[in-house]
Amino acid sequence: MSQQITVTEHLLLHQKQVPMATGRFTRLFNELILSAKIIHREVSKAGLVDVLGFTGDINVQGEEVKKLDEFANRVLIHRLSRCGALCAMASEENADIIEIPDGLPTGDYFVIFDPLDGSSNIDANVSIGTIFSIYRRKSPSESRLLASDYLQKGADQVAAGYILYGSSCMMVFTTGDGVNGFTLDPSVGEFLLSHPNIRIPEQGSIYSVNEGYYHYWDKPTLDVLAHFKAASMTRKKPYSLRYIGSLVSDFHRNLVYGGIFLYPSDNRDPNKPGGKLRLMCEAAPMAFIVEQAGGLAIDGTRRILDIVPEHLHQRVPLFVGSKLDVEKVQEIYAATKQA
């Protein structure tokens, strides 16, 4: 029965096929799982205890920090520091690399995470998520960590995934061998395989975008939107618009039903020409997952997984989802460039 397989069992089965596997990767995942359970417990208490609202701080992105954001960040940093598999880590909430404290064992993996994505929705009880992305350092273990060890293109990810704190708590991830979803069974306290080998439909019927920014978009982007809103000869009715404004939730729904999530660049803020979403802790992990599920992710013209980050918190436009829908976006941008 596939439902009885835990994440650890699943990883161990796969590690058997990787001769160099040392078990450290599994330890890293075990700490991610434990962090997810702790964060889930706290998220589900929101409203009952004083975890809602702001801390009063502003994070590296210039956004107000929510209490649950800060809690999730602390849990992940504390747990992952102790897994013995990491050379360093980074968080959407911290400006710089987070080093492993002296005295704790280290390893060759680097993890970057967004502790609680979609957190502007927390107070309204909307589903939110944790996103993670794992790389292996390139320089030798004993040497000083270089920027090139963590500023790697998404295609070099060893694993990526998210935890969705929704109507149930789910962990969806890939290690480069397809995508699997595990649902937390509260009665046994384990994530059990519930969605083996997830495949995104080749074409969807949903588009997800914040259309409130309509007047800030350029002509090619308006053309892209016009495409999804139009009925055509091949598709008799327009796509449906579904936008939660919580990336993990919007992405997950489109992964299951088919569709496209769009966060184009806009001219709202000259300091943010690349849109809002972060390449390393949002776009690249979602791109790895979607490609492993048969979909695509681009920034309009380039494949997200081919972009080498220049810094940890780089932003990038994102079009991610069903293959034919993303290809259509690429085609429209390419046509406008040529014109």
Ligand code: FDP
């Ligand atoms: P949030 O600010 O609530 O954390 O990148 C963060 C994110 O949410 C994504 O989860 C979400 O897709 C996007 O921002 C929503 O942005 P808009 O409010 O600009 O639509």
